[in-house]
Amino acid sequence: MLSVWEAIEKRRSIRQFTPDEVPDEMIEQLLEAARLAPSAGNRQPWSFLVVKDMEVRKELRRICWNQPLIEQAPVVIVCFGDLDRYFNVSRSANKYLKYYGSSPPSPVQQKITFSMANAFIAIEHMVLMATALGLGTCWVGGFDDATEFQTLFNLADNLVPVAVLPVGYPAGEIPPPRPRRELDDILLKPGADSPEN
Ligand SMILES: Cc1cc2nc3c(=O)[nH]c(=O)nc-3n(C[C@H](O)[C@H](O)[C@H](O)COP(=O)(O)O)c2cc1C
Numbered sequence: 001m002l003s004v005w006e007a008i009e010k011r012r013s014i015r016q017f018t019p020d021e022v023p024d025e026m027i028e029q030l031l032e033a034a035r036l037a038p039s040a041g042n043r044q045p046w047s048f049l050v051v052k053d054m055e056v057r058k059e060l061r062r063i064c065w066n067q068p069l070i071e072q073a074p075v076v077i078v079c080f081g082d083l084d085r086y087f088n089v090s091r092s093a094n095k096y097l098k099y100y101g102s103s104p105p106s107p108v109q110q111k112i113t114f115s116m117a118n119a120f121i122a123i124e125h126m127v128l129m130a131t132a133l134g135l136g137t138c139w140v141g142g143f144d145d146a147t148e149f150q151t152l153f154n155l156a157d158n159l160v161p162v163a164v165l166p167v168g169y170p171a172g173e174i175p176p177p178r179p180r181r182e183l184d185d186i187l188l189k190p191g192a193d194s195p196e197n
Pocket residue numbers: 011012013014015067138139140141142143163177178
């Protein structure tokens with residue numbers, strides 16, 4: 001298995017998969033990596049659905065802007081932020097209002113933002129674990145309507161879809177790294193970047 005650093009460096013968004021089945025133990029390991037992710041107040045506001053059925057994958061493809069990788073991957077993990085799990089144990093949403101200036105998001109928007117931010121961490125754990133196991137994945141956030149997922153899977157509306165993760169063995173060449181900003185470009189230098197200078 002790859003080290004954390006190797007997985008970070010080798011990970012690419014994989015959009016083509018072989019038809020080979022992914023062993024259940026590997027899927028379990030991905031979910032275990034998600035389960036161990038950190039979260040604010042340890043609320044763990046996430047839930048996952050593992051989809052293998054071809055008809056359901058076709059339907060997910062339709063919901064996800066008709067992106068073919070969803071149907072092609074043998075396994076698709078649908079990742080949800082869980083609003084109830086985030087806020088039922090929260091003291092109050094009001095403590096966050098100060099960060100939003102004069103037009104704060106509505107309480108519902110806040111719930112969604114924070115539960116999704118937490119779920120993102122668990123999802124990236126799965127992505128890196130998949131890379132370490134020799135599997136390919138690609139974050140898919142290209143969908144519009146949360147209710148389509150809720151209808152498809154008969155879910156309550158506290159579950160907000162955050163990302164869809166196709167998983168399989170990469171087909172063809174592994175893509176070269178996509179460009180990234182240089183460190184100098186993302187590392188702020190206090191003082192040097194202030195408007196006075
Ligand atoms: C939140 C999020 C949503 C994304 N949604 C899509 C998507 O809908 N379809 C897709 O093909 N790639 C999607 N991507 C993958 C990005 O295009 C990709 O990460 C980026 O171009 C950098 O390439 P790399 O992942 O190979 O380093 C998404 C990535 C993230 C983090």
